[in-house]
Amino acid sequence: MSPGRGGSPRTARRITASSLRDLVRDRLATPLGADFQIGLSTKDLHRVSDVIVPVFDVDPSVLDRGSAAYRTFTGPAFSAGAANTADWRAADLGAANGHGNAASVADVLSPLVTGSGAGPSLRPDTVDLIFREQSNGVDLVNGLHVRWGIGFALPDRRTLPWLPGGRIAFWGGWGGSMAIADIDRRMTISYVMNRMDADLLGSSRAAAYVGAVYDVVRGSR
Template sequence: MLVTTPDPQGFCDPSFDAVRAALSANLDSGEELGASLVVDIDGDTVVDLWGGFRDTARTTAWDKHTITNVWSTTKTVTSLAALMLVDRGDIDVHAPVAQYWPEFAANGKADVEIRHLLSHTSGVSGLDQPAVPEDLYDLETSTARMAAQAPWWPPGTASGYHVSNFGHLIGEVVRRVSGKPLKRFVAEEIAGPLGADFQIGAAERDWSRIADVVPPPPMEFGLKALGQDSPALKTFMGSGGDAVSANSPAWRRADLGAVNGHGNARSVARVLSVIARGGEVDGVRLLGRDTIDLIFDEQARGVDLVLGIPLRWGIGFALPEPATLPWIPEGRICFWGGWGGSMIIMDLERRMTISYMMNRMAPGVIGSDRSAAYVAAVYGSVR
């Protein structure tokens, strides 16, 4: 029976020993339960580490093939899927959503554009009440409800984080345009060609190697103090859910392109490094440079109406915002992460991708002390 935390396994270039040391320290202290960490620089994997445990009893080691629910890091893969269709000329980010999904024009949304979905500015950040998180598992019904409802704030005027329904909105556009549900599109057109161990949801054959997520301490959003028309209250009332649900069979079977991607640092880096590496990974081209440039077209900057923190959104990805995440440097960088602290960062100037996935969730809305320490160690090693 394993009890003592083993040293991190895998490879680490000696110039990145500070990264190994940071991961080792968090595993030894118990801050981390199990985790994986990858740094790719222009196709050269300088860090590929994993360690700790898959379970709170500390009996099963986190190994090379362990995967876990990565929460909102999933959104970065969903955004990539949409941008691939943009790159092919099948979607125009400045076109109305209704051009591809006619029902979405209902209730004052005729002018909502694809870029508004991709930058969380559409005004549709959840389900109208009455709603419970489990409603999102019924993809067809919940997506139809979102198409029918009115926006909760004027579209395009501010971001309001699409916590759990980002994949419903983008996924429906992907389905209408490509003929493939998002889960299948990711499997056949992203993960498959790249040989990446990543999937929306998780096939039952893989459940035995999943590290269950361990919930963070309860977060106090102060929702009760908000008015009934608050986008934050509306968003979390119908789609918040709890962390333990991510360990359930129903969750793993669902197509939730906002929150139920399963992978590890290696597979997420494999997929998203396509952005840092100019659109191509080992001969597999997914994006052109003009499409990558679209990511950096700022769509919103200011306090997010749902998360209540300053955010800066491009098209499909967040852009550096020192007021919220000072440990992500300014520059031609795009990123996002998941509830509990997982993080994927693409630094185009350095052609570098930083990926961190774990099972013990930290408190906070985006990022954590752990992800901050790892990212700081990476940048300290490349300067």
């Protein structure tokens, strides 16, 4: 198991009266049979792999002290190695503390593409909301050009040139992990790892694996 990403615990509790940890477990992971959880349970500690921190880590000293990036990376300062601590692993941190493997990340995205199939699914009109563009420009923290829908980034060659076009919702984790829901092709793709690259979004390994999947899909048609 390795750490991934999620949503807002406060929003989840306000809307459903459940913690994000419980919501993901009860509404997604358990019905889907996905080996995924927000905040690692004590009984699974022996299964988790340590993050191997990249040679490059965030160095706030090179940033403009008045920038959003500086305030983010110094409020407080942090290192990727924090993900290896017991407190981090146990915390309910939706944006940074999903634990699972690549298969389970793909599983929890599957309600976006399954329609009325088995297990939890979302109505097409709900999925359509993802693709209402909310912003399109340079992220003030990571410096990347990102086109945002609702809850997910949307394809843009300036963000990840190796993603194809179409109705694709995606995001990735610091170090190279990637989660993709391709609505048009009715498939999900996930790549996770414990040896981090220095990349803030995607990596050469993620690009190679995702590219191979799309090569197979194109070749089968």
